[in-house]
Amino acid sequence: MRLSLLLPAIASIALLLPGFSGAETTRFPAPSGRTGDVLTVYSSLDNDLAAPLVRAFQQANPDIAVQYENLLTGEIHDRVVSESDIGPTADFVFSSAMDLQVKLTNDGYARPIRTPDTDTWPGWANWRDTAYALTYEPAVFAYHKPSFAGSEPPATRADLMRWIAEHPGLARDRVGSYDVTRSGVGYLFLARDQQLYPGIWAVIEAMGRAGMQQYPTTSDLLERINDGRLVLGYNLLGSYAAEWARTHPDVGMILPRDFTVVVSRVALVPRAAARPDLGGDFLAFLMSPQGQNLLSQTLRLSAVSLEVAGRQSPAGGMEELTGLRLRPVPVTPGLLAYLDQATRAKLLARWHAALSAR
Template sequence: MIFSMRIAVFLCLCLCMASPALAQVAVFPAPSGKADAETLVVYSSLDEPLATPMIEGFQKANPDIAVHYEDMLTGEIYDRIVKETDAGKKTADFAFSSAMDLQVKLSNDGYAQRSDLAMSARWPAWANWRNTAYALTFEPAVFVYHKPSFTTEKPPATRAEFVDYLERHAKEVHGRIATYDIERSGVGFLFMSRDQEQFGDIWSVIKAMGAAGVKVYSTSSAILERVSDGRFVLGYNILGSYAADWASRHPDVGIVLPKDYTVVMSRIGLVPEAAANPELGRRYLEFFMSKEGQTIMARQLQIPAVSPEVAGENTANTMQAIHGAQLRPVPVSPGLMVYLDQVKRSRLIERWNEALRSQ
C-alpha cells in the first residue's frame, strides 16, 4: 500500500470573487523511493479515498512517478485552470471532473490540449470531443425506492408509472419523495436539462412531484439515507453509481433504470493546455482509458466503466447489452454548454420552481 499524506490547504476560488474554499491535498510518493521523482499534479472532484486505487494502479506501472492529488469542487477545478492559465502560470497535468459542461468549456475555449492516445480511435464517438475531452465513466440516472414499501406492487419503471404511483398513493407518499435541488446540484441540473430534451411531458412529472410534496437536496447521500430507512419511498433521477454503492450496504434500497429512457452522465478527463508536465498528464489519462484502469474503475471504485474493451459487471458494455437504446448517454460536445448561459439556466430553474409550486 502506497503511503498517502494528507494536508489541508486553502485555495482561492476565483469565479465571481468567491471566498476561499478548503481543498484536500494528498501526496503519493514515488513507490521506487526516487528522491527526485517527477510529480503528476491532478485536480479532481473525485474524493481521494475513492481515487486511491486508480493512483496506486498507475504508480504500480510507473514506480518512479509521485502524485500530487488535489480534491476540490467542480467549480474550483474550472476556476483554477482558467486563472492559472490566464496568468501565464502552470496548472494541473490532468483534470477529472463530473461537471461535464465546465470540462467541455475548458476544451472548447482552448484551456485543454489534444491527447492522441492508443485508445482514442476506439473510444465511443459520443465520449470523445476532438481528442481533448474524454468521458471516462458511464453513470445512469435512476429511480431509487424503499423495498419494504413495495411488497404488494412493483416500483414504477417509467415516468408515466412514476406519476401514476404518486397520484394513486397521494396521502401515503406525501412528503416522502425526493430528488436533487437543481439550483444547487450540478448533476441534478444536468439530468433535468436532459429530461427536458428527451421527454416532451416532463413538466407533468415535475408537477406531480410538487403535488406530492417532493423534498429536494444537493447531495445523493441525503436522499439515499432517507430512502434506506423508509423516511422516503422514492427518489427521482439519482446518480446510479452512488445509488449502487449505497444499495450494496443497505439492502432496503432498490434501483430501477427507467425503461422509457435512462440518461447517462460521465466524468470527463482532460490534459490542460498549461499543464506543467503534459506528458505525465497524458500518461495518466492513458492509464484511465486502458483495460486495467477501466477495470479498476468498475471493480474497485464501483463506478461504471465506459471502455468498449471492458466487459462484465458495472460496465457500459454489459448495461448496453441488457438495456440497449433505453440508455441515453450525454454526448461530450459543445451542446453541454447551452445552460452555462445564465439567462437559459435561470429560465429553466424558474420553470422548475413554478412547476413544483403549481399544485
Template sequence: MIRVLPFLFALLLTPPAARAEISFLPAPGPGAGDESGVSGEIVIYSSLDTRLAHPLLAAFQARYPGIAIRYEDLLTGEMHERILRETDNAGVTADLVFSSAMDLQVKLVNDGYAQRVVTAATGDWPGWAMWRETAYALTYEPAVFAWHVPSFADHPPPATRADLLAWLEDAPAAARGRIGTYDIARSGVGYLFLARDQDLFPGIWQVMAAMGQSGVQQYPTSQELLARIATGEIAVGYNLLGSYVAEAVRQNPGQIGMTLPQDFTVVVSRVALVPRAAARPELGALLLDWLMSPEGQSELSRHLRLPAVGLEVAAGESPSGALADLSGLRLKPVPVGPGMLAYLDQANRSRLIARWQQALRPAAP
C-alpha cells in the same frame, strides 16, 4: 499537443482534487520489477467521491509506483471556476480534471482551457466519446432511480416516469417529503439530467410539479441523498448517478434498491482532460493514457461498477457490477461535443432553473 505512445508510457505524472476534501497518496516507491522510471507528483481535480477514487488511484500507482498523488474531490461548478481562476491568474492548475459535468468540461475545451492529448487508444475511441482529441468520455453512466427497499415491500417501486407520477399522486401520505433529487442550481450533473429530460420527455414538468406538491427534498450530492434513502427518510431518489447508487446498493443490502428507467435512460459520462495551465501536463497525459487503456478501463468498470467506454473492454467479458448489463433499455447517451454548450447558455440556464423552481413550488391550498 502532448502525444503519449506505448514506448513513452513510462515517462510522466502529477496530483489529484476535492469537494472541500483533499487527500494525498504518497508514492509507494519502486519495487522489484518496476521498470517505468516515472516519478513526480500529480494533482487531480475530480468530482468522483474520494472513497471510490482511491482504489482506482492505487491501481495506477501499482503501475507507476514513483508517482505521488494529490487528489481534490470538488463539486463540479467549484472545480470549473477554480480552473478558470487559476489559469487566468497566470498560475498553474491541476494536471488532470475528471468531472461528471460533461457540459462544463466541453466548455473548458471550447474556451481554450484544455490541451490536446493523443493517447495510445485515441484512434480507436468512439467518436461520440471524444472531442478535438482533448475531452475524453471514460465512463458510460446511466441516470437511475434509487429507492428504499422496505418502503416498497408490498408493491414494486417506480420503473418509469409515469410510474413515479402515479406513486406521487396515488400515495400522497407515503410520498410526502420522501421524494429527493439533485439541486440543479448547485449540481452540474443534476442540471444536465433535467435539461436532457426536457429534451426527451414533454411530460417532465408534470412530474416535477407532482414532486413539488409532495415536498421534494433537494441535495447537491449523491451521498447526501443516498444516506437518507438508506434510513428511509427518502423513499425515492430521482435521476441519480448510477455509480454512486450501485455502490450504495452494495453497501446497504436490503435497504437501497436501484432501477434503470424503462421508458428511457439518460446516459452521461465522466469526462477527463488535461488543462492548458497544468503544472505537470506530461503526468496528466500519462494518467489519461492509463485510464483509456484496457487496464484502466477495467479498473474503472470494477470500482465504479459501470460499463466501459474502451472498445476492447466493452467487447470483452462484462466486469462484475450492478450496471454491467444495459441490454434492452432505451439508452440516450449524451455525446461529448459542442452541442453541450447550449446547456450552458446563461439565458437557457436561467430559464430552466426558473421553470424548475416554479414547478417545485407547492400550489397554494
C-alpha cells in the same frame, strides 16, 4: 453548482486560498518513498471510488505521488479557469459535469492529448483529443427497500407520478433529487429530460407537490435513502447508486424503463497544468484496457472502451443496460447550449415554478 463564468478578481483570488470551498484533499504518497513527482487531480469522483484507480496507477508508476482533490463540479470549472489565468493548475481534471468540461475545452483551457487508445476511442466520446468520456453512467431511480416491502417501486416517470398520487402520506417530504442550482450533473439531467420527454414538467410538479427534497450531491441523497429519511431518489448517478445498492441492503436501484439518460465523466489535461506529462500519463492509464476494467469494476458500469466493453463479463459492468432505451450524451460543443445564461435562467425558472405548483 457555481456557474458564474466570469468571476470577479477577488473571487478568483479567493479560490486559491486555503480552505476555500468544500474541497476534500487526499494525499497518496509515492509507493517508492520519493517526493519529487506529484500528480494533482481535481475530480468529482468520491475518494473511496477514486482510491483503487489512483493506487493501480501508482503501482505502475511507483515514483509518483498523487494529490487528489474531491470538488463539486462547478468548483472544478471555476478553479481551473481562475488558476490557469494566473499560474499553474491541476494536471488532470475528471468531472461528471460534461457541459462544464466541454466549456473548458472550448474556451482554450485544455490541451490536446493523444494516448495509445485514442485512435480506437468511440467518436461520441472524444472531442478533438482534448475532452474524453471515460465512463458510461445512467441516471437511475434509487429507493428505500423497506418502504416498498410487498410492492414494486416506480419503473417509469408515469409510474412515479402515479405512485405519488396513490401514496401521498408516504411520499410527503420523502422524495429527493439534485439541487440543480448547485449540481452540475443534476442540471444536465434536467436539461436532457426536457429535451427527451415533453411530460417532464408534470413529473416535476408531482414531486413538488409531495415536497421534494433537494441536495447537491449523490451521497447526500443515498445516505437519506439508506436510512429511510427519503423513500425515493429521482435521476441519481448510476455509479453511486449501484455501489450503494451492492453494499447497503436497504438501498435498491431501478433503471427507468421509459428512457434512460446516460452521461459520462469527462477527463481533460489543462493547458496550464503544472505537470501535463503526468496528467497525460494518468489519462492514458484510465483509457487503457486495465484502466477501463478498473473503472467498470469500481463503478459497476459498462466500459467506454470498445475493446473492453466487447469482452466484458456481466459482473464487470451494468448488464441491466441491455434492452433499455438508452440516451447517451455525446461529448460535443452542443453541450454548451446548456450553459447559455438565458437558457439556464429560463430552465431554472421553470424548475422553481414547477416545484412550487400547488
